[in-house]
Amino acid sequence: MTEHTRRRFVQLAGATTVGITGTSATALAQSDGGGEWAAAESPTDKPLNDVVDTTEGPFAVGGGGDVLGRFDDGWQKVVEYGPQARSRPLTGVDVTDGGNAIWFVGGSGVIGEYNVATKTLTNYSAPKGKTSTWEDCAVRGTAGENERLYFVNGSGELLVGDRQDSGAVKYQKVIKPGGGSTIPGIDFHSRSNGHVCSTSQYVAQSTDGGESWNQIGIDFAGTSFFDVASVGRRDVNVAAGNGIVYRYDGHRWTPHVVDGGRQSIRSVDRTPDAGVAAGDGGKVYDRTSTGQWERFQTPVKTKLRGVAYGTSGVDVAVGNNGEIVERVRDGSGDATTETETATATASPTANGTATATPNGTETATAAETATETTEASIAPEDRIPTLANAPQVVENYREGIWV
Secondary structure, three states, X not given: OOOOOOOOOOOOOOOOOOOOXXXXXXXXXXXXXXXXXXXXXXXXXXXXXXXXXXXXEEEEEEHXXXXXXEEOOEEEEEEOOOOOOOOOXXXXXXXXXXXXXEEEEEHHHOEEEEEOOOOEEEEOOOHHXXXXXXXXXXXXXXXXXXXXXXXXXXXXXXXXXXXXXXXXXXXXXXXXXXXXXXXOEXXXXXXXXXXXXXXXXXEEEEOOOOOOOEEEEOOOOOOOEEEEEEEXXXXXXXXXXXXXXXXXXXXXXXXXXXXXXOOOEEEEEEOOOOEEEEEHHHEEEEEEEOOEEEEEEOOOOOOEEEEEOOXXXXXXXXXXXXXXXXXXXXXXXXXOOOOXXXXXXXXXXXXXXXXXXXXXXXXXXXXXHHHHHOOOOOXXXXXXXXXXXXXXXXXXXXXXXXX
């Protein structure tokens, strides 16, 4: 099975569509991939929390139950108000093997599936009566055939489900792989092998499809954990506070300071040979080699909460205020609009090891505090406006069955 982290390879009741938007018209930093990180017109001002790549391009999820897709003419709302039409925020998303469907989770037990090939939205919310907030999800398998699903919540619970021949999802007994602390990140690089990270500086590994877990770290960490990228048993990254990306080689953890300003790294996505991370202050980070990351400032200054390294050649980061930044790498087939290129501010950051903060908290810097309230200073005329008439992008709505 091809290894990948979760974000790569995306007329119904309670779902509506809105206008298509244009691609970005403002770029800032030139990256090693040959493309520039640029701000895209977003159809929402609600926070966007996660993003994945699919056969139909990137899809993002966020506040109010919004599901957004990137199409030929730009970003567009695919689903509004969530699969239950209750406006619950969506917190995490993953894509099936082959990239034909996304699964997403959120507040009050929300679970949904959107098949990007058939344009079908299915509601699977509150399985086994679980109505607490799901923090993240992972999925392996082929859409509609044999998916194995992993959902984690704020109570530290993991719920594993398997697609049956009937189409229903059969769930296993709920377990707590992280000892009860919130699990903000889960990722499986194969059907049996994956990792979770918790808010109590805990990372665990499963080799049997989530049925059992073994702690593998991180004993010396003194900062918050936000996300995990599972590439292999000997290749794991954890996005953390204080500007650190932790790396596991199968034997030990090494903390790498990738942000000299010590701002939090909120999200990380990997391939065996490449990767991208994103975090506070509108910054993104390219993995250039093992343990080596290069920092870039995007045109936005807001907190970036999710990032996806695109199989299709389009990398995307999303965050507060509905902000979307994207990069079209060399060799991809996507056409881009004319861009206004600013002075590149990318510079290599410290790539060596870091000493973990002795206490279990992280102190916000003045710059980090400022970015929490600073709006992106991009003039409206530098973004392509929303088009008036949007096509229907969801054609079917279903209530899923779980057993």
